[in-house]
Amino acid sequence: MCVCVCVCVCxxxxxxxxxxxxxxxxxxxxxxxxxxxxxxxSARTYADFTPQATFDIKxxxxxxxxEGPPLQAVLSRExxxxxYRTMQTMRRMELKADQLYKQKIIRGFCHLYDGQEACAVGIxxxxxxxxxxxxxxxxxxxxLTRGGTVREIMAELTGRRGGIAKGxxxxxxxxxxxxxxxxxxVGAQVPLGAGVALACKYLGKNELCVCLYGDGAANQGxxxxxxxxxxxxxxxxxxxxxxxxxxxGTSVERAAASTDYYKRGxxxxxxxxxxxxxxxxxxxxxxxxxxxxxxxxxxxxxxxTYRYHGHSMSDPGVSYxxxxxxxxxxxxxxxxxxxxxxxxxxxxASVEELKEIDVEVRKEIEDxxxxxxxxxxxxxDDLCNHIFxxxxxxxxxxxNPWTKLKSVS
Amino acid sequence: xxxxxPCDICIINSILLLQVTVxxxxxxxxxxxxxxxxxxxxxxxxxxxxxxxYKVSRGLWKKYGDKRIIDTPIxxxxxxxxxxxxxxxxxxxxxxxxxxxxxMQAIDQVINSAAKTYYMSAGLQSVPIVFRGPNxxxxxxxxxxxxxxxxxxGHCPGLKVVSPWSAEDARGLLKSAIRDxxxxxxxxxxxxxxxxxxxxxxxxxxxxxxPIGKAKIERQGTHITLVSHSRMVxxxxxxxxxxxxxGIECExxxxxxxxxxxxxxxxxxxxxxxxxxxxxxxxxQFGIGAEILARIMEGPAFNYLDSPAVRVTGVDIPMxxxxxxxxxxxxxxxDIIFSIKKTLNV
Numbered sequence: 001m002c003v004c005v006c007v008c009v010c011x012x013x014x015x016x017x018x019x020x021x022x023x024x025x026x027x028x029x030x031x032x033x034x035x036x037x038x039x040x041x042s043a044r045t046y047a048d049f050t051p052q053a054t055f056d057i058k059x060x061x062x063x064x065x066x067e068g069p070p071l072q073a074v075l076s077r078e079x080x081x082x083x084y085r086t087m088q089t090m091r092r093m094e095l096k097a098d099q100l101y102k103q104k105i106i107r108g109f110c111h112l113y114d115g116q117e118a119c120a121v122g123i124x125x126x127x128x129x130x131x132x133x134x135x136x137x138x139x140x141x142x143x144l145t146r147g148g149t150v151r152e153i154m155a156e157l158t159g160r161r162g163g164i165a166k167g168x169x170x171x172x173x174x175x176x177x178x179x180x181x182x183x184x185x186v187g188a189q190v191p192l193g194a195g196v197a198l199a200c201k202y203l204g205k206n207e208l209c210v211c212l213y214g215d216g217a218a219n220q221g222x223x224x225x226x227x228x229x230x231x232x233x234x235x236x237x238x239x240x241x242x243x244x245x246x247x248x249g250t251s252v253e254r255a256a257a258s259t260d261y262y263k264r265g266x267x268x269x270x271x272x273x274x275x276x277x278x279x280x281x282x283x284x285x286x287x288x289x290x291x292x293x294x295x296x297x298x299x300x301x302x303x304x305t306y307r308y309h310g311h312s313m314s315d316p317g318v319s320y321x322x323x324x325x326x327x328x329x330x331x332x333x334x335x336x337x338x339x340x341x342x343x344x345x346x347x348x349a350s351v352e353e354l355k356e357i358d359v360e361v362r363k364e365i366e367d368x369x370x371x372x373x374x375x376x377x378x379x380x381d382d383l384c385n386h387i388f389x390x391x392x393x394x395x396x397x398x399x400n401p402w403t404k405l406k407s408v409s
Numbered sequence: 410x411x412x413x414x415p416c417d418i419c420i421i422n423s424i425l426l427l428q429v430t431v432x433x434x435x436x437x438x439x440x441x442x443x444x445x446x447x448x449x450x451x452x453x454x455x456x457x458x459x460x461x462x463y464k465v466s467r468g469l470w471k472k473y474g475d476k477r478i479i480d481t482p483i484x485x486x487x488x489x490x491x492x493x494x495x496x497x498x499x500x501x502x503x504x505x506x507x508x509x510x511x512x513m514q515a516i517d518q519v520i521n522s523a524a525k526t527y528y529m530s531a532g533l534q535s536v537p538i539v540f541r542g543p544n545x546x547x548x549x550x551x552x553x554x555x556x557x558x559x560x561x562x563g564h565c566p567g568l569k570v571v572s573p574w575s576a577e578d579a580r581g582l583l584k585s586a587i588r589d590x591x592x593x594x595x596x597x598x599x600x601x602x603x604x605x606x607x608x609x610x611x612x613x614x615x616x617x618x619x620p621i622g623k624a625k626i627e628r629q630g631t632h633i634t635l636v637s638h639s640r641m642v643x644x645x646x647x648x649x650x651x652x653x654x655x656g657i658e659c660e661x662x663x664x665x666x667x668x669x670x671x672x673x674x675x676x677x678x679x680x681x682x683x684x685x686x687x688x689x690x691x692x693x694q695f696g697i698g699a700e701i702l703a704r705i706m707e708g709p710a711f712n713y714l715d716s717p718a719v720r721v722t723g724v725d726i727p728m729x730x731x732x733x734x735x736x737x738x739x740x741x742x743x744d745i746i747f748s749i750k751k752t753l754n755v
Contacts, residue, residue: 166532168528176533183522188518191489198498199498221486386527
């Protein structure tokens with residue numbers, strides 16, 4: 001005899017390990033129940049968990065803006081899990097890069113992003129993949145959010161042929177669709193980003209460009225030149241200063257006459273955002289994107305964030321700041337912990353579920369590292385390729401006059 | 410009512426050679442390329458409403474408007490970077506430097522953002538941009554406004570560097586540069602802007618292109634090879650005309666492109682003439698002539714030289730102002746003739 005089971009099965013009658021929630025449309029036989037059959041329903045798919053919750057987010061300081069982002073953000077369970085997974089992937093990827101660098105498997109420059117994950121993830125959540133983005137050299141996180149895989153990022157760091165730039169770019173020169181790197185010259189990416197925004201406006205596709213730079217770069221003259229032109233020509237450009245308080249070894253107080261980076265655009269409206277809170281970043285980005293898409297011209301966001309590592313792998317990062325400071329940020333403001341706490345305390349996910357994500361992420365990183373350390377280096381006959389695009393093959397002089405190397409597009 | 414034009418007059422009209430200045434050739438080339446491809450646009454100081462500091466972009470803003478012809482503030486690093494970014498995102502900018510002296514302020518964007526990107530990205534990101542403007546010595550503009558940048562830009566892989574001489578060069582090479590999918594540095598010469606040249610009908614056609622990387626023999630000769638670029642080609646031809654009266658026949662090669670350098674054309678010529686003199690307006694050290702001579706040393710033509718190859722260059726000093734000093738800071742026809750005679754031991 002079939003019975004339409006009502007919404008909730010009481011624990012006291014049928015002891016079982018799982019508290020399960022049965023939708024009213026599911027039909028079981030009474031016998032099954034009476035036999036204590038345990039019906040396992042995937043804990044993920046049904047609203048045992050809160051499907052969405054609203055969180056208070058910090059108010060943003062505003063410059064020449066009447067209204068800031070809302071003071072509350074709505075987070076769905078799905079979004080939360082996705083942000084968590086991406087931030088955790090980013091974190092573990094950077095830590096793995098640290099390991100590989102110390103083993104001398106990664107060489108040269110390596111600028112790690114751990115601590116700043118909420119910025120990259122929050123920004124991407126506020127724009128579309130069809131929008132454009134450019135940043136400086138602390139770029140691994142953005143390469144990921146813009147569509148790169150951990151595998152090809154790590155293989156680029158280790159200089160292998162499976163790297164996202166076939167091993168020819170390295171840490172600072174990774175590119176994907178609508179992601180223009182990865183740029184090594186401090187500040188140079190800012191005019192480039194405005195140029196991308198100019199193309200967006202010119203081509204009329206309602207796309208915008210997010211143009212990132214750090215607190216160190218914020219004093220560069222070419223950035224002010226760019227503010228001027230972007231504003232004059234109303235380019236759809238979101239300038240974002242990732243203020244992690246130190247430009248290499250120089251604290252912001254020692255580098256900038258004004259550390260109100262969100263005001264430095266002068267005639268460009270700006271907002272200062274808590275860069276450790278992925279929701280705060282997302283809401284601010286949404287506001288900024290709306291501003292640009294409505295034809296109002298550029299806008300400037302300062303994300304207050306922090307990097308756990310030194311400037312690069314050759315900087316221990318403790319000569320100009322205290323270990324206590326680093327530890328304090330880790331314990332009080334870590335972006336991943338903040339999201340995790342929010343989700344757990346609002347019953348949006350279970351501890352096990354998040355642990356499972358951690359395990360999956362760990363595996364993905366391990367697999368990627370395995371690939372990155374075993375994939376062969378680029379073949380020597382790739383040495384001279386990619387000089388010119390869409391050109392017939394040409395000869396390139398080698399190290400001596402008798403060595404003539406081949407170059408194809 | 411006029412009578413219909415008889416056929417034989419039509420034919421005569423159609424082979425009429427036009428006299429076109431270098432300036433007008435550049436202007437027409439840009440006009441045609443702007444018309445042909447919507448993604449092409451021009452930006453720089455005074456290019457729009459002023460009609461161009463040297464009037465090279467005269468009439469273009471009136472025809473194409475604000476979207477395609479953009480006046481920039483005096484911020485080279487910024488607008489060169491913007492131009493490169495626009496090229497990365499799918500447009501085909503022409504970035505004008507009022508003179509290449511000012512490109513030094515933006516040189517990081519030309520080299521690190523434009524030239525190297527296709528390589529660094531292993532082919533993912535191309536940069537179809539043209540940087541153009543007057544290069545080298547002018548008249549009375551003194552040291553900061555007279556430098557030749559051919560050697561500096563010619564040094565860098567990832568760039569194509571072009572240096573037209575005649576109106577035909579200017580037209581065909583600029584069109585090729587604009588259609589090229591790579592960063593091209595296009596070095597014009599202010600003193601050549603007003604010089605008229607004959608332009609055949611073939612050259613006047615909308616799809617007339619000169620391939621980048623191929624030199625042209627402007628004058629055939631048998632006794633000595635003269636290699637030059639830009640305005641110095643005129644001086645070489647003048648020197649050749651003088652020497653022809655003395656029975657010395659010079660072969661004058663117009664490089665047209667600095668990078669990639671057409672070494673083969675030079676070698677072929679040397680194998681015929683057995684002597685080489687290079688002529689350039691820029692400084693001698695690490696310059697265009699230095700590169701040509703090094704290549705000849707390393708290549709098959711060395712064995713054909715009957716005397717050491719030499720360079721005629723600008724004097725190794727910052728450019729002075731006073732006319733007598735300025736005139737003596739750049740190669741003159743007499744300097745070229747002198748060097749040729751020394752090389753030929755006559």
